[in-house]
Amino acid sequence: MPKPLTIAVDVRDLQVAKTGTRTYLEELCKEFKNMESGEIRFHFIDTSIPVYAGNNKLLKYIEHARYQLWKQLILPLKAFFKGCDIVFCTDNCVPIIHLGYETVPVFHDAFCFESPKAYGKLWLWLYMKTAVPAAKRSPFVITPSAWSKKQIHHFTGIDHEKLEVIYEGPKELATTGNSQNDELLLSKFGLTPQKYLLHAGSMFKRKNIPALIEAFAKVKASNYPDLKLVLAGPTPANIFDSDYKLILDAIEINSISDEVLLTGYLTDSDLGALYQNALLYVFPSTNEGFGIPVLEAFKSNLPVLVADNTCLPEVGGDAVLEFNPFDIQDMAAKIKSVLDDPELREDMKNKGRERLKLFSWRNTAFQLVEVFKKAI
Template identity: 45%
Template structure:
């Protein structure tokens, strides 16, 4: 009889993770907790509170504690609990793995592509410990073929050691608003274009706003633009100042809503009632809002680069994200062609069936089993 696979999951990151990485760990954690999979699970967490403030000395102390957790405490726990696989969803795995195999998740190659946006000491630590430990791992998990290629390109790790497993929509973003719910934001019109994501430069929102101005100049003044998301906590990455300057320069302050943080009900409302979702990003690791928009039967328009065509497939309309005119033309095409709108909705509903957290977890377990048997 084959021994049941024993997986250790590092859940310390649930205390500090944000956006996509938090979604990933939460969803995988809930899948494993469901007991629907033929494996044994052990969860590893720290007993100490994790500091998430901005005081430099305490941040330094927390970084040291993180290293001790990853490189000392976690491998000891994994060894004591006799796990076959230690799964870490935050890029970092232990360098030494006595009696078990460690597999990390790399969501993107931003540490290389936007190196100036990261603390130089943390970046050195990532490359020195994180990348070298990943090179020792039997496999690395990533989330799209695009990121697989980028990670291989920058790290020198052969693509055969990198496995791409697609994500799925997060539960919060596919929920329905409560009956009769009215958003806490004043909506300038019943028709609106939606974007959800942090206000980072790579999101390319200034060009989206400029394209939206062209939509108004073309006569579609009954549309507004809703930008859901908070400013980036990293100054070099944040684009909120340029976004607000563009809104005022183009005279759109009564037509563009920047919501900042949106409650679950607000987010559900926006997804449910948006006329379309526009994703103008110039670099993404996956692009979960594409699937969330599919779920809510919203037609989706995306940039024609990075991973977005891979995720959206033929269910999206694509544009050149560096060309404001092209962004505007694709939005107008969707507004002025009702048949196209319905076609994209139908294709999106069909494509969404390819993505689920159950499939993701099943593929993870198969990959773990392969790593145990092969290496």
């Protein structure tokens, strides 16, 4: 009987990852576990020492060192002793050394090249010295969209042929399905079903949330007095990449503090309830690598409006309405056009359901396995 294809999956990042990168790793682990057979085997490799995620400067430097020790020594040895054929890492960085295995990293985006000031100098230096050289040594590098592939090639010089585009899927939000629980949540936040716009995600600068608030204020002033805006997501720990203060300023300047809700971090079930009861989903980001919330909104049967840049039109296809994220008037006009037209909303919902059929974590997992096979 031939030896099964044996894959080491680095799951250390689950201790610290949030939002999209955490979703990516969690959902793939579920699918990989369902795929195990006599022909393919997965080892989910983690560190036994908790990862430090606090703000103490000295401890953060120590954690940087521990991370490199993990990637360049401990993970390689664990994979070697388990007889792995592939080491798969979803946090950009794979081991530089190959101990009888090939490596396959995931580069979700090119943010650190496009906006280097948003990253710590030590982290960025280590990234350039380890992650990029290791990726160039890997037979394949996974990217989530054609846009990301283009940007990563541009900034790193990694060959087009090595960059494999594999789409992602929607997060499985653990909705309760209990209307009474949904009512309690909405009541706690002072919300009415079908009376609010939704945006989900951390408040990074690239999310362009202050512009969304400005556009929302214009929409409210045009005969939508009961409409609210829900901004669901945590404040980034990195103050250099946070728009939180500008968001608060935009709310105050427009005198809409009672109409804009900042939820902070939410459980999957609470976030799912907000999706299920929203009227529209608006995604004004100026830079994304993929945009999982687009798919989550499709899954929740919401009309979706997105910025007309980077990967968002690629992911949304003909199911989304696009706007210029740098033009407040255009954003407000497009939102109002969907609010004013029930037939358009239904058409967008129908197209969203069809578009969603192209994306699933099961498909992602199967395509990854095909890349692993090619890699060896």
